[in-house]
Amino acid sequence: xxxxxxxxxxxxxxxxxxxxxxxxxxxxxxxxxxxxxxxxxxxxxxxxxxxxxxxxxxxxxxxxxxxxxxxxxxxxxxxxxxxxxxxxxxxxxxxxxxxxxxxxxxxxxxxxxxxxxxxxxxxxxxxxxxxxxxxxxxxxxxxxxxxxxxxxxxxxxxxxxxxxxxxxxxxxxxxxxxx
Numbered sequence: 001x002x003x004x005x006x007x008x009x010x011x012x013x014x015x016x017x018x019x020x021x022x023x024x025x026x027x028x029x030x031x032x033x034x035x036x037x038x039x040x041x042x043x044x045x046x047x048x049x050x051x052x053x054x055x056x057x058x059x060x061x062x063x064x065x066x067x068x069x070x071x072x073x074x075x076x077x078x079x080x081x082x083x084x085x086x087x088x089x090x091x092x093x094x095x096x097x098x099x100x101x102x103x104x105x106x107x108x109x110x111x112x113x114x115x116x117x118x119x120x121x122x123x124x125x126x127x128x129x130x131x132x133x134x135x136x137x138x139x140x141x142x143x144x145x146x147x148x149x150x151x152x153x154x155x156x157x158x159x160x161x162x163x164x165x166x167x168x169x170x171x172x173x174x175x176x177x178x179x
Contacts, residue, residue, distance in 0.1 A: 003160045006035035019044075027051070032162050033081060033153070047153055053146040060139050064093065065106055069113040069143075070150050071097070076117035079154035080164055080172070088171040105134050109143075116147040117154070 037044040074082035108130035
């Protein structure tokens, strides 16, 4: 049960309805997370900067590795919504979430995501240098900020116990930790 109920369109104030309409138009749907964040338009705006960062990361990581990075963070934070969302993205792209084939660079990016989720102070020099072999300083800064927003999104979902959206249910791992 969520700690903060989602804003339902039928009972929303006119300003909340307008915000939900903007969310649906801009992001394709008003998910449970977005309808929860809509209680605070400023918080919603802050976390939705994930999208422009995503659009900046994809050109240098590619769609697959960007999704793997987000999945790694979400799995590490045990975020049901985000883990399931990225399971869906990866499965729909033909991946098997139980057996990813990763080259050295991909392993470094995934390890970086996991480490951001566990303890950002624990990103060691070896891992950083593995990233720096293929990414520019600007790309590393962008990837770090993107990862931080992914962690923040996971925290919001976890702390507020946001319900999993129905469209994601078929991608949830049955009987155990998602991932």
